[in-house]
Amino acid sequence: MKGFPTGTVSLDPVERNRRRSELAESILKSFQRKTGVDREDLLGDLLANLMHWCDGYGFKFDDELRRGRMHYECEAAGEL
DSSP: OSSOOOTTTTHHHHHHHHHHHHHHHHHHHHHHHHHHHOOOHHHHHHHHHHHHHHHTOOOHHHHHHHHHHHHHEEEEEEEO
């Protein structure tokens, strides 16, 4: 499975999604350390920065958000 170390494909879907959540938490904590933003504003600020990143690199944020939702729905259903 892309994005997971060798051997995690055999994990059950709940465990894979727990690890996905832990990865997101790690990224958010790193962003918080680098920016000093309050936890309540953390996700919104990161999303705003990702929008700027998309602008700079020619991606359409809304398209990527739809793609992310599609991945999430498959993962939450245990398909990935």
